[in-house]
Amino acid sequence: MHRINYAGGSVLTGTEIAKALLAYAEALAKNEDSATVEIPVRHADGTIGAAELLIGPASQLIAETEQSKFDEIVDTDTVKQFSRMTRGLSHVAVVESQAASEDQTPEHPSDVEFDEFTSVDPDAGPSQ
Numbered sequence: 001m002h003r004i005n006y007a008g009g010s011v012l013t014g015t016e017i018a019k020a021l022l023a024y025a026e027a028l029a030k031n032e033d034s035a036t037v038e039i040p041v042r043h044a045d046g047t048i049g050a051a052e053l054l055i056g057p058a059s060q061l062i063a064e065t066e067q068s069k070f071d072e073i074v075d076t077d078t079v080k081q082f083s084r085m086t087r088g089l090s091h092v093a094v095v096e097s098q099a100a101s102e103d104q105t106p107e108h109p110s111d112v113e114f115d116e117f118t119s120v121d122p123d124a125g126p127s128q
Contacts, residue, residue: 001042001072004053005062011041011051014073018063020082025055027089032057035085039078046070 002018003010013021017039028034034056041051046069055061 001066001068002063003066005064006053006059011039012066012068013039013041014075015065016079017073017075020079020086021053021055022061022063024082024086024089025059025061027086028055029057029059031089033089034059037082040073040075042068042070042073048073
């Protein structure tokens with residue numbers, strides 16, 4: 001299990017959930033974005049609850065391992081969702097980074113690169 005320390009408080013959650021949450025928080029921060037997320041948590045009496053966290057560029061999350069007499073919290077759907085959202089943000093960051101590092105103005109029109117070509121039949125007339 002992992003205890004996530006956040007804004008003066010803490011919650012106890014599953015190890016994989018904590019790792020996925022931290023990866024998502026990092027991706028949000030790199031994209032200067034934020035989100036409110038919900039994760040399953042273990043209360044002191046052993047019951048399962050939920051916690052909502054606002055994560056983003058200003059978030060300071062600390063996750064530390066913690067032994068518990070209760071079973072590990074496993075929520076594969078939450079982990080998959082965080083992983084999917086992290087990948088989506090990582091792709092955006094890479095594309096924006098590449099665009100920022102490349103000169104956006106070609107010196108000559110023939111220097112423009114296209115990802116997809118569409119052929120046009122000049123005898124077909126205007127398209128409807």
